Amino acid sequence: MQIYIFAGKGGIYGFTPDETGANLPKDYGVWTHHSTIGMQRGESSRIVVNTDECLNNIATQGYHLQSAKIETNTSLN
Numbered sequence: 001m002q003i004y005i006f007a008g009k010g011g012i013y014g015f016t017p018d019e020t021g022a023n024l025p026k027d028y029g030v031w032t033h034h035s036t037i038g039m040q041r042g043e044s045s046r047i048v049v050n051t052d053e054c055l056n057n058i059a060t061q062g063y064h065l066q067s068a069k070i071e072t073n074t075s076l077n
Contacts, residue, residue: 001055003039006031011068015054023062 006014006021008028021031043051049066057064
């Protein structure tokens, strides 16, 4: 599936099959096209987004939102 990625306010990214991004929530816009990728269920997840979770959200609500922040566990236990 062709997925269009848009950058929004506050480090939020919107993933959608709509090449215009018109279905993304206005709360985080103005949306700016960032990139376009192909995604398929069952493929390895990407660094910032879980592929299956993203595609599930797209199937149910038409888009997926993802924070660009990557959290890591810094404890050395």
